[in-house]
Amino acid sequence: MKNSTDIQQAFHERLDEGELMNCMRCGFCLPACPTYIHTGGNELHSPRGRIAMMKAVHDGEMAPTEEMKASLDLCLGCRACEPACPAGVTYGHLLEESRAIFAEHEEKSPVHKLVFGDLFPKPKRMKQAIGAVRLYQKSGLQKVTRTIGFLSLFPKGMKELEETLPEVIPKKERVHRAVYHAVGEKKATVAFFTGCLMDTLFHPTNKATIGLLQLAGCEVVVPAEQACCGALHGHAGEKAKGIEMAKHNITAFEASEADHIVLNAGGCGAFLQEYDTLLVKEEGDWPERAKRFAQKIQDFSSVLFTLGFIESIPLKLEEKTITFQDSCHLRNGQHVFKEPRALLQAIQGTHYVEMANADSCCGSAGVYNMLQPEMAGEILKEKMNKVNDTQADVIVTANPGCLLQMKAGCNQHSDTLTTEAMHLADLLWESVGQEQRQNVMN
């Protein structure tokens, strides 16, 4: 591997030795790890194995190799290994730091450059790109490209993603008002983090989320200056860009003086919650500011739950069977999993079925499904079998990546499955009823 000595040096300097040593090699994390399972129990693709490699490189016992990098690339970053680890090893941090080190010493692939260099760091560019998608959808080109098989030129993951793209909302409808008032008694002021995917591809979901928060008694502020959370960069080893974005967001949200900073994207939430770790070595008052920011992060489902949404707003739908797919980062990162389930179970007329292994990753994992289409496909296949077992009409998720992945899964298996994938906020919004929705509009 090129730059081997530099990488080694960086591992030595930057990886937390204490954390590496905390891994006592008990293997409790093995059965929780999707890549370990799907590689037929290959220790090279287990958390224990990955930590052992990091430690070996850190200690100078092994030179970093392509294979090690491939193993880290194959890791979903789902962090299912963290709650399984009794020793409390914070694997996610070790992974991010290791990926960052590799990335800093790497020639980047064109897809990587496009996604991380151009698209996500620049909300404007993202919007332009999404605008182009919209144009492409509207112009009828989408139909044409699909028929002539143009898309088969793209990596498999990309293609599937394309097929699931929801229709993009016209730009003028995307712009938010700055403040949305609480319906009834005001219980809290929250600042809403729109997220880049959520704001563009899933704009109605954002609107629904804000509406639900209003109904729950929140005054919702939407800071205009916010940027992408940086999670995709952090997870893909673009740490410096992640830090840049973190600083930008902290500044933007400090101005709002809200009690909570609320999201409807599990992945972004977990990353925002870790701004304190991300900025811990930054100069000046950044560490404290990051900490204050991180402590305010909450998933919208937790906010609804704690504000007594279930008790105060009647939820009802026509007869349906519902199941829930955890977002890894919401569950393993933010430890939120009871709240979405409680909200779903409160919807009258529906029947909630818990899916087997709902807590295991769906294979979306940020842009993982684009970069590792094979493993992602394997995982998705198994996931859809589990969905099938529940006989659910709707599979609910709480993160845009997972939602796209589940939509792709439902599409692929449409011959055996009639299930539709929905974001929790959209389903709840549907179930609050016309009258409540009207209240919000006023």
Next chain:
Amino acid sequence: MEQAIAYFTEILGSAHVRVSHADRLVYSYDGTPGYQALPDCIVVPGSTEDVSAIVTYCHNHYIPIVPRGSGTNLSAGTCPTQGGVVVLFTRMNQILEVDTQNLTMTVQPGVVTKDIHNAAEVNGLFYPPDPSSQAISTIGGNINENSGGLRGLKYGVTKDYVLGLQVVLPNGHVLATGGKLTKDVAGYDVTKLIVGSEGTLGIVTEATLKLVPRQEAKSTLLASFRSIEEAAKTVSLIIEQAIIPATLEFMDKGTIAAVEDFVNVGLPLEAAAVLLIEQDGKQEVVQEDMKKVESICRHSGAVNVTMAASETEAEELRRARRAALSALARLAPTTILEDATVPRANVADMVNAIEQIARKHDVRICTFGHAGDGNLHPTCVTDARNTAEMERVEAAFEEIFAAAIDLGGTITGEHGVGEMKAPYLAWKVGETGIEVMKAIKAAFDPRNIMNPGKLFAKEQRKRVTL
């Protein structure tokens, strides 16, 4: 070795032979702190025939073989300290048969212990051995370590449930021992000899296990005590009353705090020790036994006795106890767990001895374990980078083994000797014992290729005098 790799690749296919540095690194350790060594290659056989071909080749070329389940063992038994070939059983992971007429299950070595529990349960049956590592450990590893668990007190350990084995011997020949019979006295009991042999006599490629009927009822309680003596005394009193609980587990204060921090099930942080006690069997018997147990606990000074109200609550308590070792690992970078075992009437003496020894050597030791069968796990939380402290830790553990032997106990109750405890084996079995064992090893494996360096040490430890 190149030739060997070429040969293995020829018979197994390149996907099942791994040789890169990274591949070798991730099979260079097991659950034991302080041991790491690279193997030369890793092979993944798919059948007994594959295993036999691999072993024959290694026999002919004097290449060390280390069979490996999930590498959870705590005595460096799977650490390839002599290099050679690591054999994995991830492809040999099928449950071949559940025989509900003979109450047996036949499995391949790579089946995870918990899957065996589940398969038995689905058929209304029960496989009792339940090491805390059950969610990860394999039956091949359990058999070769003769693993025990939370139910050992009443139900015994793995050896009590192995009826027959298929073993590839170090010369490549395939041996079948025992079978579905409940009675079989034809010759030496080679099955029992293989059980607990730590991969030094051959490779288990199939096992027939004994199942028992599933218990009708089960009840779980947690009793907390102000002192360790009171808890230990309670253990003795329960056994004296001829009640044999299915589970009788012990955790001291340090362990309780660490575990609670991880599982959050509301363990009493103020207690000096807790006992987790379970009984299973017929509903009436369970109720009666648990009533007696509760009253014994109260009489011998328990400050609190809580019955689990539901199976979920009971499972949480069990989960808490199972997490003990790993949770202690949260306290310090290095966790060294021991496995000293004494006759169960001497548990209190042993716990006291451990406390004194820890104080004397100024090291931090938390103790938990299977108090009901006298099997304690004094666990030292330390930092391998602190060499001065590591020396004190070693001295302390040496004294702990000595104390166990003096109380009529042993140096390991379930984790095996491996490489870590090899220098102490003679303390327990004596010089004659070592001679007999070495002769057995030589009879099976004259070329010493099967997991070499395990069980028998180059140098033995001189016995410390307390």
